[in-house]
Amino acid sequence: MRSWGRWRKRLVEALKHVVMGTITGLVFYPFVMLIVVSFKNTDQFMHNPWFVTFPLHFANYPAALELLVRYAANSVFVSGVSCLGTVFLAAFTAYVFARFEFVGRQFLFYLIISLMMVPGILGLVPMFMIVKRLGLLNTYWALILPYIAGGQVLGIFLLRTFFSAIPSDLFDSAEIDGAGDFRTFISVAMPLCKPMMATIAIISFHGTWNDLIWPLVVISDDKLKTITIGLLAFQSRFQSYGVAVTQYGPLFAGYVVAAIPLLALFLCASRYFVEGLTSGALKA
Amino acid sequence: MVDAASSTKADIVRGIRACRFYVYLLPTFVLLGVFCFYPPILGFLGSFYEWNGANVKIWNGLDNFAKMAHDKVLIASIGNLIKLATFTLITSITVPLLAAELIFNLRSLRAKYWYRVLLVAPMVVPGMVTLLLWQFIYDPNVGLLNAVLGVFNVPAQRWLNDPHLALYCLMFMAFPFVGGITVLIYLAGLNSIGQEVFDAAKIDGARFWQRFFRIDVPLVMGQIKLLLILSIIGVLKGYGAQLILTDGGPGYSTMVPGLHMYHQAFEFDHLGYACALGLALFLVIITLTYLSMKIRKPETE
Numbered sequence: 001m002r003s004w005g006r007w008r009k010r011l012v013e014a015l016k017h018v019v020m021g022t023i024t025g026l027v028f029y030p031f032v033m034l035i036v037v038s039f040k041n042t043d044q045f046m047h048n049p050w051f052v053t054f055p056l057h058f059a060n061y062p063a064a065l066e067l068l069v070r071y072a073a074n075s076v077f078v079s080g081v082s083c084l085g086t087v088f089l090a091a092f093t094a095y096v097f098a099r100f101e102f103v104g105r106q107f108l109f110y111l112i113i114s115l116m117m118v119p120g121i122l123g124l125v126p127m128f129m130i131v132k133r134l135g136l137l138n139t140y141w142a143l144i145l146p147y148i149a150g151g152q153v154l155g156i157f158l159l160r161t162f163f164s165a166i167p168s169d170l171f172d173s174a175e176i177d178g179a180g181d182f183r184t185f186i187s188v189a190m191p192l193c194k195p196m197m198a199t200i201a202i203i204s205f206h207g208t209w210n211d212l213i214w215p216l217v218v219i220s221d222d223k224l225k226t227i228t229i230g231l232l233a234f235q236s237r238f239q240s241y242g243v244a245v246t247q248y249g250p251l252f253a254g255y256v257v258a259a260i261p262l263l264a265l266f267l268c269a270s271r272y273f274v275e276g277l278t279s280g281a282l283k284a
Numbered sequence: 285m286v287d288a289a290s291s292t293k294a295d296i297v298r299g300i301r302a303c304r305f306y307v308y309l310l311p312t313f314v315l316l317g318v319f320c321f322y323p324p325i326l327g328f329l330g331s332f333y334e335w336n337g338a339n340v341k342i343w344n345g346l347d348n349f350a351k352m353a354h355d356k357v358l359i360a361s362i363g364n365l366i367k368l369a370t371f372t373l374i375t376s377i378t379v380p381l382l383a384a385e386l387i388f389n390l391r392s393l394r395a396k397y398w399y400r401v402l403l404v405a406p407m408v409v410p411g412m413v414t415l416l417l418w419q420f421i422y423d424p425n426v427g428l429l430n431a432v433l434g435v436f437n438v439p440a441q442r443w444l445n446d447p448h449l450a451l452y453c454l455m456f457m458a459f460p461f462v463g464g465i466t467v468l469i470y471l472a473g474l475n476s477i478g479q480e481v482f483d484a485a486k487i488d489g490a491r492f493w494q495r496f497f498r499i500d501v502p503l504v505m506g507q508i509k510l511l512l513i514l515s516i517i518g519v520l521k522g523y524g525a526q527l528i529l530t531d532g533g534p535g536y537s538t539m540v541p542g543l544h545m546y547h548q549a550f551e552f553d554h555l556g557y558a559c560a561l562g563l564a565l566f567l568v569i570i571t572l573t574y575l576s577m578k579i580r581k582p583e584t585e
Contacts, residue, residue: 028406050428121521122327
């Protein structure tokens with residue numbers, strides 16, 4: 001009897017792994033296929049699209065990179081500046097709200113937080129008109145400024161809660177030692193909230209890197225396109241070579257290239273991110 | 285006299301020093317004002333105008349809203365949205381919860397960790413790449429799906445080009461419906477339930493499904509509510525996939541209100557009508573969000 005119970009338990013445990021393994025497999029298969037196809041030439045793709053075929057065509061990558069490097073550089077610049085701007089401004093604003101008493105503090109804070117309830121859809125069309133009137137269409141600023149503005153809201157919310165939990169003695173003692181407001185912020189407050197800032201940085205970078213509709217609306221100059229909309233131009237290029245068949249090899253190599261910066265970012269900071277989420281930064 | 289004068293002086297200095305906080309907040313509020321507060325206000329006002337973005341801006345009262353009732357494309361898009369939203373809400377709430385339960389009940393800590401990482405990992409793939417990859421999967425000539433079905437002798441389908449299938453194709457793009465972040469949020473909820481609760485259930489002889497429905501589900505209701513709200517907002521305002529893959533077609537079979545708004549604004553220059561559509565969508569989102577927040581909290585707490 002007892003050994004049957006043990007076997008049953010093992011069987012159930014194995015079954016869980018089978019189910020989870022299948023799910024993860026299904027999640028990953030398209031990406032595995034993406035990488036497999038990215039090493040094929042057209043002939044290999046036509047005859048055997050699903051499995052690895054030799055020789056591997058590494059040349060697909062330089063070919064794709066050449067066309068994508070400009071878009072990728074644009075995206076790195078736009079997302080990088082937006083991300084840094086968002087994190088610094090949000091941290092400083094949150095610090096001011098958490099540390100100092102002034103008339104209208106609660107009101108101003110709730111005014112900012114109320115923005116979390118307004119989905120972007122109401123503002124899309126007017127925002128386009130504003131950016132157009134400011135003469136920012138087809139500039140990096142048309143992306144960066146709205147990204148910083150929008151990204152701050154969640155950041156201020158999360159960081160203010162964080163700063164409020166820090167005993168104010170810590171900041172007081174810095175000020176008694178003669179540090180000004182900025183100095184206290186930079187030397188005392190910022191080092192304390194590094195994990196939180198990393199989480200906000202990732203959320204911001206990931207969001208702006210993937211943003212699709214806004215760049216499509218404000219950027220039409222090919223030289224300024226971000227990677228998301230650049231990929232569309234890239235794709236149509238491979239379909240309009242006059243060849244009957246799309247060249248999937250270099251095309252998919254390009255898709256892989258587009259994922260590399262995010263991969264790098266996540267490898268650097270995923271520890272904070274997964275911990276932050278699981279330990280309840282977003283707990284309801 | 286001297287004392288009084290110096291104390292008013294000190295007051296003034298203190299007053300000026302207190303003003304510095306507003307200066308600190310100025311950059312934030314300038315940015316928020318221009319890009320976050322002003323657009324919705326402008327959008328609200330714009331809904332009551334006939335507005336082409338250039339020379340025409342005429343007050344037309346509620347005409348834009350009256351126009352919606354006769355807008356055949358809008359009506360078709362609402363039908364599509366209801367189907368899409370129902371399917372997406374059900375799958376995006378339930379499937380990740382089941383996956384989270386599976387991971388939570390694994391015995392090996394290492395396996396728990398790795399499944400978690402693996403499910404979040406696809407986040408590094410840009411959304412656009414995922415979209416284009418699905419375009420390839422659904423490709424009628426060389427696509428993965430037709431190739432797989434061909435093995436079972438199912439005739440090739442036109443998928444996104446077929447007006448009867450296109451909407452379902454968009455629904456299944458989330459396959460296998462296990463969002464990594466959603467699973468993590470559920471796991472956070474399950475982890476915060478005390479071990480003694482599970483022990484008590486075990487002693488009482490509760491079977492897995494009894495425990496699941498009587499303990500786990502009520503205790504992660506907070507997470508379910510949060511995810512419900514996020515999904516509602518996401519699905520109602522989303523139209524990226526439609527914009528890239530189908531442009532609302534074939535016919536209007538995959539049109540959604542968000543995309544309709546986009547077309548009205550950026551293809552036909554009907555900015556006033558587009559603002560009105562945005563406002564209507566916003567009101568629907570706010571109402572549904574409010575209703576989801578009203579879902580009763582479990583009494584167990």
